[in-house]
Amino acid sequence: GENVEQHPSTLSVQEGDSAVIKCTYSDSASNYFPWYKQELGKGPQLIIDIRSNVGEKKDQRIAVTLNKTAKHFSLHITETQPEDSAVYFCAASNNNDMRFGAGTRLTVKP
Amino acid sequence: NAGVMQNPRHLVRRRGQEARLRCSPMKGHSHVYWYRQLPEEGLKFMVYLQKENIIDESGMPKERFSAEFPKEGPSILRIQQVVRGDSAAYFCASSLMGASRGLETQYFGPGTRLLVL
Numbered sequence: 001g002e003n004v005e006q007h008p009s010t011l012s013v014q015e016g017d018s019a020v021i022k023c024t025y026s027d028s029a030s031n032y033f034p035w036y037k038q039e040l041g042k043g044p045q046l047i048i049d050i051r052s053n054v055g056e057k058k059d060q061r062i063a064v065t066l067n068k069t070a071k072h073f074s075l076h077i078t079e080t081q082p083e084d085s086a087v088y089f090c091a092a093s094n095n096n097d098m099r100f101g102a103g104t105r106l107t108v109k110p
Numbered sequence: 111n112a113g114v115m116q117n118p119r120h121l122v123r124r125r126g127q128e129a130r131l132r133c134s135p136m137k138g139h140s141h142v143y144w145y146r147q148l149p150e151e152g153l154k155f156m157v158y159l160q161k162e163n164i165i166d167e168s169g170m171p172k173e174r175f176s177a178e179f180p181k182e183g184p185s186i187l188r189i190q191q192v193v194r195g196d197s198a199a200y201f202c203a204s205s206l207m208g209a210s211r212g213l214e215t216q217y218f219g220p221g222t223r224l225l226v227l
Contacts, residue, residue, distance in 0.1 A: 006152075036218070043116075044201070099155075100152045102151065
């Protein structure tokens with residue numbers, strides 16, 4: 001089955017800096033890669049997703065890149081703000097299975 | 111357009127009692143997924159259901175745990191004879207009709223935090 005690894009487990013940046021979170025997956029058949037943001041005491045919220053037919057997708061300050069050959073994908077947050085502080089989860093899915101990474105706790109210091 | 115709803119948000123049970131967690135999917139969604147999250151850990155898949163059918167329960171313990179998604183009403187995750195190790199946050203997600211679990215975007219509810227004393 002699919003195995004997703006996520007790094008780093010914790011990340012601290014200064015407000016205004018960029019943050020990058022990386023994930024690798026094992027199943028070459030995976031074709032859908034969502035990212036979720038989970039704030040304290042809340043459920044995960046989808047922030048961006050990418051399908052295997054594109055290499056990059058951007059939505060304002062958030063972007064995701066996908067390298068199918070290397071089987072890794074990354075979340076990029078630019079101009080970070082304190083409200084970006086949360087736990088971020090990546091996931092990879094094929095036609096039968098969706099697996100989540102262990103999460104990255106991002107702290108943005110004002 | 112209401113999102114995924116879960117209740118209760120917090121549930122306290124004593125060892126040996128039963129816990130019932132409810133999930134109402136987003137309007138128009140007919141696929142429901144249950145996940146479990148331990149503190150400081152990721153989301154572990156438990157079960158995937160469509161209306162009146164369990165599609166994949168490979169992540170659910172064989173004993174004490176059961177799930178249903180009836181034709182009418184919310185999906186229910188039921189834990190019988192709870193033990194302290196069942197303490198966790200349980201999240202429900204829903205998706206629009208799709209051929210399989212992996213292809214559709216899943217939208218999560220706020221979760222139920224179960225504490226077993």
